[in-house]
Amino acid sequence: MPVVSEVVIVGAGFGGLAAAKELAKSGERVTIVDRHNYHTFQPLLYQVATAGLNAADVAYAVRGIFQGQSNVSFRQAEVTGVDWVRSTLELDDGELPFDHLIVAAGATAAYFGIEGAAENGFPLYVLSDAITLRNHILSRFEAADADAALIDDGALCFVVVGGGPTGVEVAGALSELFVVLRKDFPDLDPSGARIVLVEMADTLLQPFSAASQRHARARLVDMGVDVRTNDAVMRVTPNRVELRSGTELDAHTLVWAAGVRANPLADALAVPTGRSGRIVVGADLRIDGHTNAFAIGDVAAITGADGQLLPMVAQVAIQSGRHAAREIAGARHRPFRYRDKGTMATIGRRAAVAELPLHVRLSGTPAWMA
Structure with missing residues (x-):
């Protein structure tokens, strides 16, 4: 029988969930750790802030998302550090050993030292x-x-x-x-x-x-x-x-x-970080110096094909999460390749701008409906 490993994912954002869903198919035992027991659909937070949506419209219980997945569990806790020698995640309520670690802790607001x-x-x-x-x-x-x-x-x-x-x-x-x-x-x-x-x-x-x-x-x-x-x-x-x-x-x-910067958890993990506090990773998204640990999404300094850091957006998190999961399931050490599926900004009701692959640009109602 194949050896089943213990995979711990820190963060229930887009990247963490994408990794967990991919690993759920492989049979690995997965534990998601987050201080909140729900996933937030961040692109629509502005709608909650302006009374266009209710909080329940953008928050989904993590346990409910993986209901029926016997190899995926959730633990609500705050990560305080990691013991790399023992391969153990340190939490505010105990410890959690791992064979593989995926850091998907997201980002926080960056104020650039502006007074007040x-x-x-x-x-x-x-x-x-x-x-x-x-x-x-x-x-x-x-x-x-x-x-x-x-x-x-x-x-x-x-x-x-x-x-x-x-x-x-x-x-x-x-x-x-x-x-x-x-x-x-x-x-x-x-x-x-x-x-x-x-x-x-x-x-x-x-x-x-x-x-x-x-x-x-x-x-x-x-x-x-x-x-x-x-x-x-x-x-x-x-x-x-x-x-x-x-x-x-x-x-x-x-x-x-x-603007945003990587979650301060990156500093607590005692790993190399770069611009905006993002964790330094290799081409396959493994954390520098740790072959059994990955960083994905906003918290990671992921380089694109042009040599520039990829933006801190949901699509990067989702695709990098899937890549890390496949690396764990197959240990292939393949470089991550990001596929840009386009971007958009909603300006108001029936008003938006969208830019899609193949230089397709939309504005107004067509972009809003895209």
């Missing part, structure tokens, strides 16, 4: 972030409705930092939410509510084509969003945002969509 950003900004990376932001947005409208003077103080000014897909999607969704809230708060002056999107580069959606960038900007402007490129946040207080241009915005809300 971490303390006063609202990130949007986990489910609790989205719920907190949604409640805060609604509370600002309630406060302004009770005391109109708060509008001049910035209660209804919402600053979104970062002009990538997340920032564009948040700004567009906020604009649509405002249409609904104006009906719920008829006594509020609608001109007092504003959305400011700040991007330090000269265009939005840097990975996209110039045509898609122009379309996204024009659509946001049509929706009432104040788009400010070539500018950056320098300081954040609870009621004010200071920009590099010298502009000071009275605002009670700053949504941080300006």
Whole structure:
């Protein structure tokens, strides 16, 4: 009989689940470890934050996903470290031995040392972030409705930092939410509510084509969003945002969509890390110096065919997760090859930009439906 190995996967995100599903078919014994007992569909967190979806719409119980898979189990725990000599994962509630380890711990918000950003900004990376932001947005409208003077103080000014897909999607969704809230708060002056999107580069959606960038900007402007490129946040207080241009915005809300870094767990594992704290891996995704351990997705510094680091997106996580699982099942030491299936950004209802393989570019309703 073939030897069955114990595989531990740290993280129940896109990459971790993809690896577990692939390994489930091989007969290996798999344990998924995560501090949350649910998987979050991160691309739709902005919809939860802007009241377009409920939390239950984007969160799925990990145990339920693998119901009926007798060789896959789940353990809710916090990873604190690893004993590489003993091949044992250290948890806040004990230990977990492994024959193979897959680190799929994801990423967290990166604030780049900007004063007050971490303390006063609202990130949007986990489910609790989205719920907190949604409640805060609604509370600002309630406060302004009770005391109109708060509008001049910035209660209804919402600053979104970062002009990538997340920032564009948040700004567009906020604009649509405002249409609904104006009906719920008829006594509020609608001109007092504003959305400011700040991007330090000269265009939005840097990975996209110039045509898609122009379309996204024009659509946001049509929706009432104040788009400010070539500018950056320098300081954040609870009621004010200071920009590099010298502009000071009275605002009670700053949504941080300006970048992420690898989960700090990478540091706790005592392995080599590179830019943005991402774990250094070889071509086959094995962690440098550890033949029985892999890092995948956002937490890993995975190099593409052009020699550049692959983006921290779901498709990279899914494909790298499957690759690591196949390496464990077959031990082939084959290099990982990423296949770009395209990318998109939703700007609003029936409005989006999408760029697909073979230079296919869509905008407006066709992109939204893609």
